[in-house]
Amino acid sequence: MLRLYSALLSLSLIWGLSFVFIKLLLEAAGVWGTVVVRCLAGAIILLPVLWVKRKEVIRPIPWKSLVIIGVLNAGVPWGLITVSETKLASSSASVLNATTPIWTGLLGFLLFSTKLSKAQWVGIATGFIGILVLMDFNVQELVGESFFGVGTMLLATACYGFSTQYTKKKLGNTGVVLITTISLLVGAVVGVIGMLFTQPIEVDKLLNAQSLLVIVGLGCFGSGIAQLLYYYMVKEGSPEFASTVTYVIPVTAILWGYVFFKEPITTQLLIGLLIILFGVFLSTRKVKKREKVLVS
Template sequence: MRLYSALVGLSLIWGLSFVFIKWLVDPIGVWGTVFLRCLAGGLILLPFLWAKRKSIVRPIPWKALLFVGIFNAGVPWGFIAWSETEIHSSTAAVMNALTPICTGLVGFLFFSIVLKRRQWGGIVLGFFGILVLMEFNIVELFNESFIGIGTMILATISYGVASQFTKRHLQETGVILITTCSLFIAAFVGLIGMLFTGSVSRISWDLFSEPLVWLSIIGLGCFGSGIAHLLFYYMVKSGSAEFATSVTYLIPVTAMIWGYVLLEEPITNYLVLGLLIIFIGVYLATRKPRKGKIASSV
């Protein structure tokens, strides 16, 4: 019962994160959103890292952690915030469900991972789901409307690169160390982005007088970027990796509900159909073959 409660709770937190991004990106900008959410998340995890300090692997793989911090948090969260300046939070959440598919594709292209026919079918189906979301208006990806759908695709590709890199180079590194370092590195990425875009001035004391801003920073940073990761790895440890990653199927659903209730975003037929197609694609791309079934038949 605790595992299922954790699963539902995590899907609600991560689904609500897309609403928090929508609330933050307008007053503080794309990179300000990245900076504040990562800083808050990193600070909330510091006591947990301190408690685990004796079990930290030595020497600390700083170069690998730097790479993961940039491509698993800094860059993709910037792309997601950028996307939500143009598309609904619920659409961004549905697009985010492509992450397992892009992870498999990145593994094939850059990490010498062999994909079976079933997995290729899932990848093709997942990208067909994107076309449905776009109402088959593929021209939008090649003009000024690239910001939105296009940047969400880049975010999921970045997640895929970071996931494959983590699996290969950080297998022996503790989860708390990876997550905490990633958040602080991503906060630095956000700060650099703010300096280059001239959005530092957006963060002022007057900004923090807005209750919605505080709520979004706490919800997105402390819960969505910090505590949620602990909840996820609790499910991995107490249940299984497969059980924990099943949250992928729930997040877009809860995000659609949150978006409808809090932002009055429409739930269109194309959105629901695209979501279902992407789900089927994710299932095919990540499903493990049954025991005793030969690989060539998959």
């Protein structure tokens, strides 16, 4: 458990800063260019590791499942998060990201036959109340122009929730390095496709010390090493345990957002965060043994 909690803490620190890195990279790389850069930078540091461990790779390789994970745990959600950060402060985006465990539980129930206790259902409902508080109860934001902020962020976390459950079910015996590397390469392909229809990467703007540092931070650490830690927690712990990394991410992201961008830490933001985290706590509690017997 010590290793799992160490991985959890490390991942929360890395991903908390990633929200800031996305903001810094957006202007030069664009939405989908940011996805390409972070995926390729992460894959580059993992390919040599995968080559060294090639004899340990499971056969036959589950290509279909790996591609699905690459699309739904890297390419699409990272694009949606980047879109969100064109409209939201990085701190608000990180708070909405904290709904990932709620989606993990809900989609696990709907699609993967996961049993949920009454407390978990209350947690899911509580989490969505927290989202409404963060939005100042302006539900129209989800259907109006502001959809490209709150709405896209929620879609991204739903992708995370699905892919977490799918990884545990379909790739339980697949090596972490293989899952991570292939998902990043697939994510890069998704980014290239998206970039064909949107803003291209302005290479000249990336050739400076700050941009290169951001690429290393977001790609090598935020994508490569972080994805290794995440899949390690899914495989050695559980999908629910891995998704609890979003408990700590908002705290670090809010602090980084204030340090780098002077983003205000409002009362509404903090109240929304606390309600969402309470919902996450309830929604990730294990079903009691007695309840399992009753529903089986």
